[in-house]
Amino acid sequence: MISAFSRTPNIGTFLMDCFSAPDLLTVAQAQQLLVDAMSPLTDIESIRISDADKRIVAQDVVSPINVPQHDNSAMDGYALCDAGLRSSTSCELLTEFTLVGDSFAGRPFVGELIHGQCIRIMTGAVIPVGTDAVIMQEQTVVNEQAVTITKPVKLDANIRRAGEDIAQQQVVFTAGHRLNAIDLGLLASLGCAQVDVWRKLKVAILATGDELTYPGEPLAPGHIYETNSVVIQQMLSRFGADVLSLGIIADDKEAIAAAFTQADDYADVVISSGGVSVGEADYTKTVLDEMGRTAFWKVAMKPGKPFAFGKLPNSSFMGLPGNPVSAAVTFQQLVLPALFRLAGTTMPTPKTLTAITQTEIRKRAGRTDFQRGVWSVDETGQVIVTPLSAQGSGMLSSLSTANCFVVLTQDNAGHAAGETVTITLFDEFLA
Ligand code: AMP
Ligand code: MG
Numbered sequence: 001m002i003s004a005f006s007r008t009p010n011i012g013t014f015l016m017d018c019f020s021a022p023d024l025l026t027v028a029q030a031q032q033l034l035v036d037a038m039s040p041l042t043d044i045e046s047i048r049i050s051d052a053d054k055r056i057v058a059q060d061v062v063s064p065i066n067v068p069q070h071d072n073s074a075m076d077g078y079a080l081c082d083a084g085l086r087s088s089t090s091c092e093l094l095t096e097f098t099l100v101g102d103s104f105a106g107r108p109f110v111g112e113l114i115h116g117q118c119i120r121i122m123t124g125a126v127i128p129v130g131t132d133a134v135i136m137q138e139q140t141v142v143n144e145q146a147v148t149i150t151k152p153v154k155l156d157a158n159i160r161r162a163g164e165d166i167a168q169q170q171v172v173f174t175a176g177h178r179l180n181a182i183d184l185g186l187l188a189s190l191g192c193a194q195v196d197v198w199r200k201l202k203v204a205i206l207a208t209g210d211e212l213t214y215p216g217e218p219l220a221p222g223h224i225y226e227t228n229s230v231v232i233q234q235m236l237s238r239f240g241a242d243v244l245s246l247g248i249i250a251d252d253k254e255a256i257a258a259a260f261t262q263a264d265d266y267a268d269v270v271i272s273s274g275g276v277s278v279g280e281a282d283y284t285k286t287v288l289d290e291m292g293r294t295a296f297w298k299v300a301m302k303p304g305k306p307f308a309f310g311k312l313p314n315s316s317f318m319g320l321p322g323n324p325v326s327a328a329v330t331f332q333q334l335v336l337p338a339l340f341r342l343a344g345t346t347m348p349t350p351k352t353l354t355a356i357t358q359t360e361i362r363k364r365a366g367r368t369d370f371q372r373g374v375w376s377v378d379e380t381g382q383v384i385v386t387p388l389s390a391q392g393s394g395m396l397s398s399l400s401t402a403n404c405f406v407v408l409t410q411d412n413a414g415h416a417a418g419e420t421v422t423i424t425l426f427d428e429f430l431a
Contacts, residue, residue: 027368030299034338041344043199049184054240055197056344061173063190066163071127075158077136078147079121081113085132085155099145118147127159134158176345198344203236204263205229206246208274228273228327235429257287264312274322276306284319300367300410303393304330323393329370332429350424355385361415363408372402375423385423
């Protein structure tokens with residue numbers, strides 16, 4: 001396995017491993033190098049649960065209480081006491097009970113039930129001591145203080161036990177868990193108003209290129225609109241990072257040096273796009289070599305290929321290719337796993353399916369292809385996929401139309417229509 005460079009922030013003590021990595025890395029090798037180069041953050045903060053979506057739990061969360069707190073009713077009906085239900089010997093069961101009170105959610109019955117008694121009870125209301133079962137109201141006939149049951153009832157029927165959802169002292173989330181909306185509700189159900197999480201990653205992004213123009217501005221001849229920082233900023237905010245966007249930076253040594261300095265002062269990770277192809281990387285590489293260290297890698301992936309990785313004085317540096325599809329795919333495939341590691345967790349494995357390709361797929365052996373495709377399930381229940389005909393790495397519309405990658409391994413040489421292929425479904429970052 002290729003090892004990454006040292007985790008120490010001190011540039012002077014860098015090991016050379018990642019810089020002596022082979023010219024052409026596989027996707028898996030590049031992912032591993034990047035993940036290994038990250039030391040997870042160590043700063044913990046306690047935040048309100050309403051602010052904790054996408055945040056990563058820093059220490060195990062143990063439930064301080066039973067959920068539910070009390071045995072309670074799963075039905076609107078009658079809680080009844082019949083000693084015969086508990087008896088090991090067969091005996092006649094009661095069909096008529098004396099109504100002695102009621103229990104509503106938030107207003108429990110005070111007292112215990114004895115053999116032959118029942119109370120009116122509502123869903124969620126506390127079960128009094130002595131209850132053997134709850135019978136739903138549809139299976140009863142009520143006549144003043146007498147309740148007759150019209151169907152036999154089993155011991156413990158319709159009773160939700162204290163702690164059956166979550167037991168006191170149970171570990172609810174382990175450290176490294178990334179919280180979602182439901183998880184926040186679960187924390188609320190435990191009475192937790194705050195949760196300890198790792199601090200947010202700070203990421204600075206910039207887009208290099210003399211030809212780039214901000215949307216909304218007129219387009220000069222030969223110019224194009226800037227898209228990479230729009231896409232990457234959104235993906236980073238879905239990840240849950242604080243983002244500083246430095247916008248468009250000219251292909252100019254001083255401008256790049258000033259931007260890298262500002263980015264490095266702010267960020268844990270600096271992400272640029274553009275200027276990493278052969279022959280164009282000069283300023284990026286010159287500036288990075290003056291400020292820290294850089295490795296320019298070729299990753300055997302399509303789209304993608306050129307990718308820069310390095311270290312600035314205070315931050316890690318990742319240089320994405322400029323083509324919009326390449327930038328988005330390398331960000332998702334290479335950068336995100338490293339960001340997850342830095343943030344204290346592991347990136348979820350993408351959901352993978354096998355599907356029948358509806359059209360021929362052409363591919364040259366040598367790189368892992370992430371072809372954009374549209375998958376669905378046909379009327380027979382078979383997963384099918386149609387790779388898009390336009391697969392150019394500058395065509396953002398291909399990523400927009402697609403809902404999956406058809407992943408073709410390095411040695412794969414293509415498929416005829418009707419063959420089985422592997423697809424990975426777009427995750428929360430691409431969908
Ligand atoms: P580069 O990697 O700088 O050689 O750029 C490769 C291609 O991507 C060129 O056609 C660029 O114009 C285009 N490109 C670079 N950066 C961006 C960007 N931020 N937004 C849209 N297109 C870009
Ligand atoms: Mg460029």
